Amino acid sequence: MLKILGSAMVVAASGLSGLAVAGSYAKRPRELRALRSALQMLETEITYGATCLPEALVTVATRSDVLVRPLFKQAGVELAAMSGVSAAEAWEKALAGYYPTSALKPQDHAILTNLGRSLGRSDCADQVKHLRLTMEQVTQEAANAEEDAARNVKMWSYLGFLGGLVFVLVAY
Amino acid sequence: MKAAGLALNALECVKDNPVNKILPVLPANIRDMVAALPEQVQEQVEEIRLRQGRPLVVGISSTDTFVRADGGLTGRASEAYLVTPADMDRVIQLLSGSSLYALDEELRNGFITLPGGHRVGITGKAVLDSGKIRTLKYLTGCNIRISREIPGAGEHVLPHIIDRNRHSIYHTLLMSPPGCGKTTILRDLVRQISNGIPAMKFAGLNVGLVDERSEVAGCYKGVPQKDVGVRTDVLDGCPKAEGMMMLLRSMAPGVIAADEIGRREDVDALEEVLNAGVKILITAHGVSPADLAERPVLTRLMHAKMIERFVLLGRSRGVGTIEDIIDGRSMRSLGVRKC
Numbered sequence: 001m002l003k004i005l006g007s008a009m010v011v012a013a014s015g016l017s018g019l020a021v022a023g024s025y026a027k028r029p030r031e032l033r034a035l036r037s038a039l040q041m042l043e044t045e046i047t048y049g050a051t052c053l054p055e056a057l058v059t060v061a062t063r064s065d066v067l068v069r070p071l072f073k074q075a076g077v078e079l080a081a082m083s084g085v086s087a088a089e090a091w092e093k094a095l096a097g098y099y100p101t102s103a104l105k106p107q108d109h110a111i112l113t114n115l116g117r118s119l120g121r122s123d124c125a126d127q128v129k130h131l132r133l134t135m136e137q138v139t140q141e142a143a144n145a146e147e148d149a150a151r152n153v154k155m156w157s158y159l160g161f162l163g164g165l166v167f168v169l170v171a172y
Numbered sequence: 173m174k175a176a177g178l179a180l181n182a183l184e185c186v187k188d189n190p191v192n193k194i195l196p197v198l199p200a201n202i203r204d205m206v207a208a209l210p211e212q213v214q215e216q217v218e219e220i221r222l223r224q225g226r227p228l229v230v231g232i233s234s235t236d237t238f239v240r241a242d243g244g245l246t247g248r249a250s251e252a253y254l255v256t257p258a259d260m261d262r263v264i265q266l267l268s269g270s271s272l273y274a275l276d277e278e279l280r281n282g283f284i285t286l287p288g289g290h291r292v293g294i295t296g297k298a299v300l301d302s303g304k305i306r307t308l309k310y311l312t313g314c315n316i317r318i319s320r321e322i323p324g325a326g327e328h329v330l331p332h333i334i335d336r337n338r339h340s341i342y343h344t345l346l347m348s349p350p351g352c353g354k355t356t357i358l359r360d361l362v363r364q365i366s367n368g369i370p371a372m373k374f375a376g377l378n379v380g381l382v383d384e385r386s387e388v389a390g391c392y393k394g395v396p397q398k399d400v401g402v403r404t405d406v407l408d409g410c411p412k413a414e415g416m417m418m419l420l421r422s423m424a425p426g427v428i429a430a431d432e433i434g435r436r437e438d439v440d441a442l443e444e445v446l447n448a449g450v451k452i453l454i455t456a457h458g459v460s461p462a463d464l465a466e467r468p469v470l471t472r473l474m475h476a477k478m479i480e481r482f483v484l485l486g487r488s489r490g491v492g493t494i495e496d497i498i499d500g501r502s503m504r505s506l507g508v509r510k511c
Contacts, residue, residue: 052271079270082196084203086262087270120270123307127273 007172011164018160025145025152027067027103032142034065036135038072039115043131046124053087053120054080071098071112091116111137190318191217193288197316199262202228205253208243217318218351224260224312227252234487264311267292279308281385289390289397291317319390321398325353325492326360332497332506333361333453333481334374341365341377341427343446343478343500346455347464348485353492354455355431357485359388359398361453362429366401377426379404379453380419382412388431413437416445429453436469446478460484461498477501 038060045056057076061069074094079087092113099109111134118130191214195203198220205228206220219231227238227249237245238252246252267284268275278284283293296311333344344361346354368376383389383406389396391408400406405423407415412430416438419425428445430438433454445452458464461482465474473479482498497506 046273050274052269052274054269054271056271082266084196084198084200084262084266086265090270120268120272121265122272123276124273 003172007168010168011161014164014167015161018156018158018163021160022153022156024103025149025156028105028108029142029145029149030065031067031103032108032138032145034067035112036138036142038064038068039131039135039138042072043128043135046127046131050124067102068098070101071095074098087120088116091119105141108138108141111141189214190288190290190320191215194220194286194290194316194318197263197266197286197292199259199266202253202255202259202263205239205241205243206230209239209245213245218320219318220316222255222260222263222314222316224255224257226255228255233491260312260314263314264294267294267314267316276307280305282308283385285386285390285392286316287392287397288319289321289386289392290319291385291387293317319387319398320356321359322356322492323360323363323399326357326364328494329357329361329483329497330364330369331372333483334369334372336372336374339375341451341453342480343452344454344481344483345433345464345479346453346483346485347458347460349459350457351491352485352487354485355387357483357492358429358431358453358455359400362388362404362427363399363401365427365453366403376401376403377451378424379427379429380416380423380425381406382410382415382419382428382430383408384410384412384415385431388429411437413441416441420445420448420450425450427451427453431455432457433473434467434469439469439473442473442478443476461503481506 041060041063042056045051045059049056051059054076057072057079061073061076064072071094074097075091078085078090078093085093095109095112095116115130115134118127120127191206195207198206202222206214209217209230213230213232216232217230218233221229221231221236223229229236230239230245237247238249240246240251241253264272267286275284279294282295283291285291293315294308294311295313296308299306299309333342335342346358348354362379362381366376366379368374379401381388381400381404383391386408388398389400389404389406389408390398391406394408396404396406405419405425407419410418412433413435416428416430419428428450429452431454433439433442433456442452442454456464456470458467461474464470477500480500482500483494484496484498486493486495488495498504499506
């Protein structure tokens with residue numbers, strides 16, 4: 001009886017961790033797409049609204065997907081505090097807080113860090129160039145992520161359970 | 173005598189030092205230096221100048237002095253703190269609220285206005301587009317001008333420009349070389365004329381203020397940061413000539429005020445305002461009415477005898493000294509000096 005209970009727990013545990021891995025594969029493309037549309041909003045704020053950056057970031061945060069909200073919100077709040085930080089530093093700090101909680105990969109992190117370095121430092125046309133470039137890269141990453149997801153989500157959700165089952169069978 | 177010699181510094185309000193308000197736009201290291209300046213200096217600082225690779229300078233009244241890294245003052249450039257490229261980069265970011273892209277127009281004009289109405293002049297390399305300045309880049313110099321609101325600065329001018337019989341004011345022109353307190357006095361006159369002056373039994377008038385360079389009302393996002401009175405309508409950042417016409421048509425002002433008249437179209441618009449029976453309160457660079465009359469654009473204004481009062485400002489006894497007040501019809505002094 002105990003053995004059966006134990007086996008059930010092993011299967012459940014490995015099944016759930018498999019689902020968790022699958023979940024993060026599924027989350028990344030969604031997150032990247034949300035990021036892309038948030039950046040699009042930021043571009044609009046900058047070009048048409050000529051809104052100042054702290055305000056623009058907060059506006060984008062309130063309207064964007066929950067997944068990416070903390071990044072924009074924190075950067076905006078940090079900047080609005082006028083504590084002497086530059087936009088790049090505020091962005092980096094927000095990114096450092098956001099990245100571990102997200103499903104993003106190091107390459108996404110690098111793209112975002114790069115954007116931070118140019119944020120708010122040049123005229124409108126130049127800002128647009130940087131934002132467009134970032135959006136393009138994010139879109140590319142989203143496509144890759146989607147491919148990864150298509151391949152991996154199913155695999156990991158099965159692999160967890162099946163792996164658990166194999167282990168139980170071998171050990172039984 | 174007292175009236176004429178009263179300097180603005182003497183009236184300064186100590187407890188609410190505007191220097192503290194501009195500290196947030198300075199990089200942390202420079203912020204510390206400025207905060208470490210002796211209190212007396214802080215109360216009198218008029219400008220803080222940063223030039224990349226050169227000493228940090230603070231301007232006090234009519235002189236300036238270098239600042240050491242520890243916040244002490246020094247007369248020798250070799251001892252002064254040199255502004256680094258990183259400082260400059262950061263100060264520009266902080267000044268612009270990390271939004272340089274929103275300031276194209278401001279950069280074209282060479283200055284930006286901070287919350288609180290402080291103006292910052294910026295220099296760098298101009299980027300031209302078919303002969304016109306498109307924007308500035310390589311921003312390597314800035315002058316943070318600390319604007320001090322001095323309620324009562326216009327007190328000694330007021331009795332001379334108020335027309336008690338007609339319950340209005342005379343057409344008035346304030347003139348001085350730059351940095352003598354024209355704008356400060358204009359702001360206080362606008363405030364008092366707009367609020368009304370109970371002591372002189374003068375009820376307030378609607379004042380239309382065209383603040384082309386955002387200096388008088390110091391608008392930040394359209395809201396005046398300086399007290400310009402309860403009956404004052406401000407057109408912020410608007411070209412004077414067009415602004416005056418807009419106010420005239422729509423806001424029914426009793427007085428139209430504008431800073432630094434100097435272009436031909438300004439004078440055209442002024443004529444229009446005068447013909448409409450609205451009083452004007454303006455400033456111009458110059459040292460005497462005769463000097464103004466020689467300037468091609470202002471000649472017409474002077475010859476038409478449109479101005480009823482000329483107020484000459486100087487800094488012989490400190491910024492904002494009222495040197496003389498001249499009646500525009502007779503061109504005789506109304507005797508501020510002799511009183």
